[in-house]
Amino acid sequence: MILLKGVRVFDGEHLREGLFDILVEGKKIERIAPKGSLSLGDGVKVIDLEGKIACPGFIDIHVHLREPGGEWREEIKSGALAAYYGGFTTIVAMPNTNPPIDSPELVRFVKLTGESVKGARVLPSGSLSKGREGKELTEMRRMVNEGAVLFTEDGSPTVRTDLLRSAMLYLKDLGVRVMEHPEDPYLSENGQVNEGRVSALSGLKGIPSSSELIDVERCIILSRELDVPIHITHVSTKEAINAIRKAKEEGVKVTCDVTPHHLTLDEEKVLESGFDPVYKVRPPLRTREDIEALWEAIKNGVVDAIATDHAPYHVDEKDLPFEDASSGIASLECAVAVILDAWDRRGRSIPLEKILRLFTSGPAKVLPERYRGLGYLREGGIADITVIDIDRVSVVDVSLWRSKARLTPWNGLSLKGWPVLTLVEGELIQ
Amino acid sequence: MEWRHRHLFDLDDWTREDIERVLALTSEIEGILNDGGKALPSLKGKTLVNFFLESSTRTRVSFEIAAKLLGMGVINWAAASSSMAVKGESLKDTLWTLESMGVDVVVVRSSWVGAPQYMARKLRRARVINAGDGTHAHPTQALLDIYTAWKRFGSLEGKRVLIAGDILQSRVARSDIIGFKKMGSEVIISGPGNMVPLNYKALGVRYEPDFAKAVRESDIIYLLRVQKERWQVNAIPSDYEYHLSFGCSEEALREARGCAVVMHPGPINRGVEIASEVADGDKSLILEQVRNGVLVRAALLYLYLGGDA
Numbered sequence A: 001m002i003l004l005k006g007v008r009v010f011d012g013e014h015l016r017e018g019l020f021d022i023l024v025e026g027k028k029i030e031r032i033a034p035k036g037s038l039s040l041g042d043g044v045k046v047i048d049l050e051g052k053i054a055c056p057g058f059i060d061i062h063v064h065l066r067e068p069g070g071e072w073r074e075e076i077k078s079g080a081l082a083a084y085y086g087g088f089t090t091i092v093a094m095p096n097t098n099p100p101i102d103s104p105e106l107v108r109f110v111k112l113t114g115e116s117v118k119g120a121r122v123l124p125s126g127s128l129s130k131g132r133e134g135k136e137l138t139e140m141r142r143m144v145n146e147g148a149v150l151f152t153e154d155g156s157p158t159v160r161t162d163l164l165r166s167a168m169l170y171l172k173d174l175g176v177r178v179m180e181h182p183e184d185p186y187l188s189e190n191g192q193v194n195e196g197r198v199s200a201l202s203g204l205k206g207i208p209s210s211s212e213l214i215d216v217e218r219c220i221i222l223s224r225e226l227d228v229p230i231h232i233t234h235v236s237t238k239e240a241i242n243a244i245r246k247a248k249e250e251g252v253k254v255t256c257d258v259t260p261h262h263l264t265l266d267e268e269k270v271l272e273s274g275f276d277p278v279y280k281v282r283p284p285l286r287t288r289e290d291i292e293a294l295w296e297a298i299k300n301g302v303v304d305a306i307a308t309d310h311a312p313y314h315v316d317e318k319d320l321p322f323e324d325a326s327s328g329i330a331s332l333e334c335a336v337a338v339i340l341d342a343w344d345r346r347g348r349s350i351p352l353e354k355i356l357r358l359f360t361s362g363p364a365k366v367l368p369e370r371y372r373g374l375g376y377l378r379e380g381g382i383a384d385i386t387v388i389d390i391d392r393v394s395v396v397d398v399s400l401w402r403s404k405a406r407l408t409p410w411n412g413l414s415l416k417g418w419p420v421l422t423l424v425e426g427e428l429i430q
Numbered sequence B: 001m002e003w004r005h006r007h008l009f010d011l012d013d014w015t016r017e018d019i020e021r022v023l024a025l026t027s028e029i030e031g032i033l034n035d036g037g038k039a040l041p042s043l044k045g046k047t048l049v050n051f052f053l054e055s056s057t058r059t060r061v062s063f064e065i066a067a068k069l070l071g072m073g074v075i076n077w078a079a080a081s082s083s084m085a086v087k088g089e090s091l092k093d094t095l096w097t098l099e100s101m102g103v104d105v106v107v108v109r110s111s112w113v114g115a116p117q118y119m120a121r122k123l124r125r126a127r128v129i130n131a132g133d134g135t136h137a138h139p140t141q142a143l144l145d146i147y148t149a150w151k152r153f154g155s156l157e158g159k160r161v162l163i164a165g166d167i168l169q170s171r172v173a174r175s176d177i178i179g180f181k182k183m184g185s186e187v188i189i190s191g192p193g194n195m196v197p198l199n200y201k202a203l204g205v206r207y208e209p210d211f212a213k214a215v216r217e218s219d220i221i222y223l224l225r226v227q228k229e230r231w232q233v234n235a236i237p238s239d240y241e242y243h244l245s246f247g248c249s250e251e252a253l254r255e256a257r258g259c260a261v262v263m264h265p266g267p268i269n270r271g272v273e274i275a276s277e278v279a280d281g282d283k284s285l286i287l288e289q290v291r292n293g294v295l296v297r298a299a300l301l302y303l304y305l306g307g308d309a
Helices: A076-085 A104-116 A140-146 A161-174 A197-202 A209-226 A238-250 A260-264 A268-272 A288-299 A335-345 A352-357 A361-366 A369-375 B016-034 B058-069 B083-087 B091-100 B115-122 B139-153 B171-182 B211-216 B239-246 B250-254 B286-304
Strands: A002-009 A020-025 A028-034 A045-048 A053-056 A058-063 A088-093 A121-124 A150-152 A177-180 A230-232 A254-258 A385-395 A414-423 B047-052 B073-078 B105-110 B127-133 B160-164 B186-190 B220-223 B261-263
Touching (some): A002 A385, A058 A076, A076 A088, A076 A104, A076 A121, A088 A369, A088 A385, A088 A414, A104 A121, A104 A140, A161 A177, A161 A209, A197 A268, A209 A230, A209 A238, A209 A254, A238 A254, A254 A288, A254 A361, A335 A352, A335 A385, A335 A414, B016 B139, B047 B058, B058 B286, B083 B091, B105 B115, B115 B127, B127 B139, B139 B171, B160 B171, B186 B211, B211 B250
Parallel strands (some): A002 A045, A002 A053, A058 A088, A088 A121, A150 A177, A177 A230, B047 B073, B105 B127, B160 B186, B160 B220, B220 B261
Antiparallel strands (some): A002 A020, A053 A385, A385 A414
């Protein structure tokens, strides 16, 4: 038994008044009671967390674990452990592996491998099309039975609209949704940076905001027409997030996530750093104005989740001239701190609850019904708990990461606000 | 006075005084060469490697001649037959290998934007000179262009420079815009809309879609090569249509100012961005640019490799 002593409690929706003790027994949360009110028997490991905030275990619905076929970049084992140390208890593995996760057998492989390693719970997602070729639907029903929680062509958009529409209808009664990587493949072909000031000054091929908006609008149109939910991942532009806001106001069942890097880094970083490839990512880093629009959307409840899009590469694939380097930012082990630090720098003007929802009940709602409970902290629930300290200051040191990634934009930076303790199904990993 | 730049990536972190120093030294070198060249400064014992990952005639050869004028050793590293191309050696290892053998300056041409910056981060001792990185920058071209125009006009203050053509993908345009503006010139750009960066104002230039009008109003008419190899979709429906709208013909030039000159970084596409009559005509400074390229690069090598001029 573990007792988390003297914590503040964020239950998934609200930060409760007062301090509490949380008693964990086995895999379950036994009690959440006012501080000091529980009488404890022997054998309780008491952890003093006075004033820290206990939350439902954080969920990251967009992680690249690279296994199978890219184990030099990351493995399910290293990624699950990295996630745990980053404060996440549940992560969704993206299916753009080699081979892609496009069959029930491969979904089972990810699921079983995830269950065999220490760290965060790994939920598989499935490729929407066989071989990620964008032509034929995968065996989605069998894949759902094996544990697939989302279907996506991530890494690429679902190019054929007929295939996307068919997938949405096919999944309608299963309660599993499509996650779309919003991009127009032609407008962004060979794109390196945002189209704007930096592309004009550097000559690097720009990816226009319209590339994202066109696909976001396409998803909204289909969702409205079919009355089927769809999730749009890594929204990076003002135009796209505003389109989603309008659709939501209208009642369209669209959900979305944003990444820590699109919330904190702007395109100027590419120039300021002399084309440091750590800033190369898709969608590209956008402008200050886009960043402000994304935070505004968080404030207004338009954003459902923060997802890392943790995209690890080996140094040999990343530490290259900008145009030759692979696109992707690794952030699992500092993502929560990046967000809490940014929230702090913004004067903590957004209620903390709104930020914490994006790691908990928000992403849980994107997942199938049976996983919704993971987004809430309650007696009798699974003891997935992330405790954060919003005042803790610590420096990012990528050389200590459990992830195989050794490059990240935040390396060496001091950030304020970190996860300090994480329990997965009641277990503390050391 | 010591030269304050360690590497040459682009002119954006240069001052006007930096440019003027290059102009003065180039002019001095030109004078010495006209007198038989005996008093040229020497960089004997230093080694330059021409590290060209992309094809080039004039830039590579002019660096070689410039280095030899100063008594330097020159290695023309050949990308196609290198261990990098044939045996898969990484760029980083290739650089470290060359540096270990005592190379002092790496002159790099690459199709990758930011390759010179990357290389400078990896090299411990050797200097890097950007001889063109993808669609980004080509500072030595800009300096030779400025030298050529400066020789002709004396001062570039208040001169109007028209840069026309594929601005979007031109490293020459970007560096020339920065350089000419630092010298006090006004730069206007012209070309079809799909060849102009949407955010061209970030470059500090004015866009004049009417090429003929821009030609009439300019002192320096700088034409860019249409870089067909870089386009995903054909930005130009035909060479002929381009020539009619944005090519510099004798007719277009007839309306130009009396003092106007025509420049081009080469290689030229006759009948596309420039008519043969114009390229070979008396307003053309194209071959002078090529000749000055050697002088300017000699001056740059001298400044970067610690000459005590």
